[in-house]
Amino acid sequence: MSTPESNRVALATGGSGGIGRVVAERLARDGFAVAVQYAGNRAKAEETVAAINAAGGRALAVGGDVADEDAMGTAFDTVRSAFGGIDVVVNTAGIMILAPVETLDLADLDRMHRTNIRGTFVVNQQAARTVRPGGAVVNFSTSVVRTQLPTYGAYVASKAAVEAMTLVLARELRGRDITVNAVAPGPTATPLFLQGKDEGTVDKFAKATPLERLGRPEDIAETVAFLAGPARWINGQVLYANGGLA
Template structure:
């Protein structure tokens, strides 16, 4: 059999930076061929691909809006054409806008929900149709669903929706030998998390876990690697990857 039919293949949305890039690089290290999806930053996606290729892996970049079903259908087509199929889909693409409910900008709410809810749903829909037996779908929530910090209500609402669709999809794929789980990171040192926070706030959040540090993208990628590979008996779950945050 050719390499295109024997190598496991992963598609990572939002794979050009932050957690997404760490996940792409980790899955490539695990031996998967990797497709790095990007929305607007083609150059960063190609940097991720170049880094994976330089390390001996196989990768390509695919563009498109995760909330656009035609764009995502085309992206999945491109990955299947290049690598022969898809085994793992990881939805790291997301945006975060913070603010209290009383004054929250509803246009920002709509933008965030379009990417975080509709985008995850569109990609999960394609994954449910195409992922091969033995595969895995990994969506992204947040530990703030449980910690309920002020100013996170709109973001948490979008991620709670992701948890709901993830757990339901796991049951819908009965008999397909496909796991569906969500990862809920705690405070993690990414541009998405750090943007707009002062040093005192970051220091306080870093001290919140027993490890007294922020998580790293690589910490989260390790959990995704587990779910994408050996974790065949972990299904329909939300894994809180947060270093022991209460």
């Protein structure tokens, strides 16, 4: 049986900025107690926590590298001790480094592999061990898995791996009443997306969707809130939140 909404607890990795912060704040508005995970920017995480608490919610910050199983084990234990359990895990933590396959520095490939693949695996492993019945795990992919833009090869490879483990975990948790899905945003106006792009490039991305605008972090947060709350019959899926991008 699902935990009453007012007693539900969410852990959002990468919650100190960008989509992660907006997701954390959106879940708090739905009544979740929210743990905001950060890797290096504690100040930003504390800002998110302060904003949630000031709005009448409950939040705390937890640190640690998502790819470090000991650090994540400690983070999950901290959240459970503070709030009594965990119902929803949203893994927004990720890095994106763009270059053609021919020229990509393999050290950058390893960095993305560590955060995007190993990090997702570690977080999902902890989630599988701790999330209560009626809960949800939400991973993050990218719409570029489908659009296949040049220079995104290594990044897309890491996110395709995220999609694969998402679908497998959903089936491994059979009988536990826990859903596992991935959200695949399209071009979204975040610092991660906008970095290094000139105005013309950004405008081209905006015009690529039938809605003729970039996504907003709030658009993605609504999708996460849907999967974290009422969407109990959506399981083992990748939702393309991209405004109709082909």
